[in-house]
Amino acid sequence: MMAVGLAFIYVPLVVIVVNSFNASTVFAWPPRRLTTTWWSQTAGNPSVRAAVATSLEVAVVATAVALVLGTLLAFALARYSFFGRQALSLLVVLPIALPGIVTALAFRTGFRTFLGLELSIWTVAVAHATFCVVIVYNNAVARLRRTGLAPEEASMDLGADGFTTFRLVTFPLLRGAILAGALLAFGLSFDEIVVTLFTAPPGVTTLPIWIFQNLQRPNQAPVVNVVAAVLVLVSVVPIYLSQRFAGESTAGGRI
Amino acid sequence: MSALATDVRGERPAPSLRRRLSAALFRHPRVRLAGLLALPTAWLVLVYLSALASLLVTAFFTVDEFTNAVVRRFTLGNVRDVLSSPAYLGAALRTVAIAVAVTVLCALLGFPMAFFMAKVAPPRARNLLVALVVTPLWASYLVKVYAWQAMVQPGTGLLAWLLKPFGLSSPGYGVTATVLTLTYLWLPYMVLPVYAGLGRMPDSLLDASGDLGARPARTVRSVVVPLIWPSIVAGSVFTFSLSLGDYITVQIVGGRTQMIGNIVYQTYASNLPFAAAIALIPVAVMVVYLTLVRRTGALDNL
Numbered sequence: 001m002m003a004v005g006l007a008f009i010y011v012p013l014v015v016i017v018v019n020s021f022n023a024s025t026v027f028a029w030p031p032r033r034l035t036t037t038w039w040s041q042t043a044g045n046p047s048v049r050a051a052v053a054t055s056l057e058v059a060v061v062a063t064a065v066a067l068v069l070g071t072l073l074a075f076a077l078a079r080y081s082f083f084g085r086q087a088l089s090l091l092v093v094l095p096i097a098l099p100g101i102v103t104a105l106a107f108r109t110g111f112r113t114f115l116g117l118e119l120s121i122w123t124v125a126v127a128h129a130t131f132c133v134v135i136v137y138n139n140a141v142a143r144l145r146r147t148g149l150a151p152e153e154a155s156m157d158l159g160a161d162g163f164t165t166f167r168l169v170t171f172p173l174l175r176g177a178i179l180a181g182a183l184l185a186f187g188l189s190f191d192e193i194v195v196t197l198f199t200a201p202p203g204v205t206t207l208p209i210w211i212f213q214n215l216q217r218p219n220q221a222p223v224v225n226v227v228a229a230v231l232v233l234v235s236v237v238p239i240y241l242s243q244r245f246a247g248e249s250t251a252g253g254r255i
Numbered sequence: 256m257s258a259l260a261t262d263v264r265g266e267r268p269a270p271s272l273r274r275r276l277s278a279a280l281f282r283h284p285r286v287r288l289a290g291l292l293a294l295p296t297a298w299l300v301l302v303y304l305s306a307l308a309s310l311l312v313t314a315f316f317t318v319d320e321f322t323n324a325v326v327r328r329f330t331l332g333n334v335r336d337v338l339s340s341p342a343y344l345g346a347a348l349r350t351v352a353i354a355v356a357v358t359v360l361c362a363l364l365g366f367p368m369a370f371f372m373a374k375v376a377p378p379r380a381r382n383l384l385v386a387l388v389v390t391p392l393w394a395s396y397l398v399k400v401y402a403w404q405a406m407v408q409p410g411t412g413l414l415a416w417l418l419k420p421f422g423l424s425s426p427g428y429g430v431t432a433t434v435l436t437l438t439y440l441w442l443p444y445m446v447l448p449v450y451a452g453l454g455r456m457p458d459s460l461l462d463a464s465g466d467l468g469a470r471p472a473r474t475v476r477s478v479v480v481p482l483i484w485p486s487i488v489a490g491s492v493f494t495f496s497l498s499l500g501d502y503i504t505v506q507i508v509g510g511r512t513q514m515i516g517n518i519v520y521q522t523y524a525s526n527l528p529f530a531a532a533i534a535l536i537p538v539a540v541m542v543v544y545l546t547l548v549r550r551t552g553a554l555d556n557l
Contacts, residue, residue, distance in 0.1 A: 001367040002376075002384070005442075008364070009391050012402035012439065015413055019405060027405050030416065069295040076291040080284065088292075091299050097492065099500020099537040101516040102310070105523060105530060109313045110306025113325055113527075130303050133295070161277035184393075191395045193503060198523070208397050215401065215507065228398040235394035239386060 013232050020222075020229035027221070038222040045223055051210035058121060058206060059189040062128035066185045069129070070136025071178055077137075078144040095131035100194035103131065108198040119201035127199045128192060132185035139181030140174060147173050180242035187238040191231075207231075314531040323525050333532035343518065347536050350514040353430065354498035357437040358445075361494045362487055364438070365445035370479070372446075373453035374461070385450065392443045400504050403436040404428075407508060428510035436508050437498045444497070445490035452486025453479075488548045495544060499537045 023033035042048060077089055095103050107127045111117045151173060155165040193208035200209060211227060214220040270278070280287050317330050337343050372384045391399070406413045407425050415425035426432055456479070464474040480487075502516025509517075515536055523530035 002371040005368040012406055015405055016402045069298055072291045073295045080288045099496050101500040101502055101519050102534050102538055105534045106306040106310040109309045114305055114309035161274050162280055163277055187393050193397055211397050228401055231395040231398045238393050239390045
């Protein structure tokens with residue numbers, strides 16, 4: 001059953017990678033002839049490069065915001081009990097727990113009709129940051145719960161004040177988890193399409209939007225195939241790094 | 256004696272501003288808490304709660320027939336239109352049915368995988384297996400849907416090629432392909448909570464059940480599943496909600512299948528209030544679902 005499950009998970013990904021070498025521009029399994037032409041063509045494709053740059057900009061801003069907000073929330077919710085704590089912890093997961101279309105349309109109406117903003121790359125980043133908070137939060141809160149208060153109390157007993165304790169004890173203990181959270185938040189933002197399509201104006205093209213637009217264009221298929229294969233291959237990186245940073249097997253707080 | 260103590264204290268420099276601030280914060284946990292909460296709460300309320308509220312309010316607005324601009328005049332018309340249209344109600348029912356099917360398939364496939372990972376595989380292999388299940392979660396969502404387009408493509412897809420020797424053909428684009436693809440996308444969201452739940456369950460319970468004469472199937476049904484039910488429900492919240500709100504997958508592999516998500520996607524540009532009214536359906540379904548599963552305690556596991 002495990003083998004069947006893993007085959008179910010990996011066969012489609014293998015198909016994507018193999019298909020990027022398919023000499024024919026029309027998909028048919030099994031491929032008749034293989035080529036590397038599409039790979040070299042894609043590397044120089046300006047629209048792909050621009051889309052990657054846009055995605056990176058959005059992901060950097062979203063991750064930075066999520067990093068600050070998620071860490072602050074983790075401290076508040078892990079270390080204190082207060083009125084509304086339950087509600088707040090629900091509010092943090094809500095952006096990813098509610099159906100995607102709801103979150104997407106809510107952001108659009110919120111930005112446009114409530115806040116009166118024009119859509120831009122910033123509205124995309126703000127929306128991304130909001131659902132990335134939970135990723136950083138989950139990673140940080142798990143670590144805070146596990147380490148407990150003892151190391152900090154020991155530090156204070158030895159005469160360090162609150163700031164020194166944070167700098168020398170709390171933060172180093174938390175650093176791995178926060179880094180892992182940031183990395184995974186970055187990955188989520190880079191890959192997001194459901195909310196992005198509703199919060200991006202025409203002209204702001206992230207990589208997923210570029211793929212989505214070009215899926216319907218048959219003559220772009222070889223380039224889409226290569227981009228898809230690259231995305232499959234690099235998806236190993238965040239998992240590998242986050243496991244090294246966090247030093248534990250984690251779903252990346254995506255769950 | 257007291258003079259000595261005064262001397263000792265007298266040699267100490269006056270506490271620095273930093274030291275006094277630190278001490279003040281230590282004595283006033285409420286101030287620390289307020290400092291921690293101010294920024295994130297403001298963000299979540301201003302950006303997210305306000306967005307949800309405006310979605311709810313917009314559902315009761317109307318549009319200018321010529322410019323498609325939202326007119327802020329209260330009406331129940333959108334909600335009435337949605338509720339009185341067989342096409343939209345049909346799409347809503349279809350969407351819920353697809354979400355249920357995906358959730359059941361994820362549970363049926365995910366439970367044995369999680370059980371193998373947690374209880375059967377040697378402990379050394381566990382982390383590797385978890386990594387193998389988790390990694391595809393970070394492969395691009397769109398790419399995975401695209402992969403399934405290639406899988407189910409009628410005639411020349413991989414499934415058609417695999418099934419041909421058995422005299423079967425690919426399901427092609429449609430509801431079946433949508434359910435398969437969504438199951439594929441959300442399977443790790445079921446496997447991981449169930450794996451974590453099984454990890455917390457002592458092995459001795461399995462032995463005890465066996466010693467008392469239960470066959471493996473009976474042990475699973477009467478011991479394992481009841482104990483990890485909250486984990487299964489926690490996974491189901493994600494598989495159900497994510498399927499309910501999807502509009503990309505069904506566009507790519509669903510053929511002409513209509514789900515709530517793509518109706519919203521097709522209508523929001525021309526009639527935002529109407530799209531908002533339709534989007535209230537998945538919200539209502541999720542509220543009912545979360546209320547039903549609250550008793551299991553699964554929500555604490557999210």
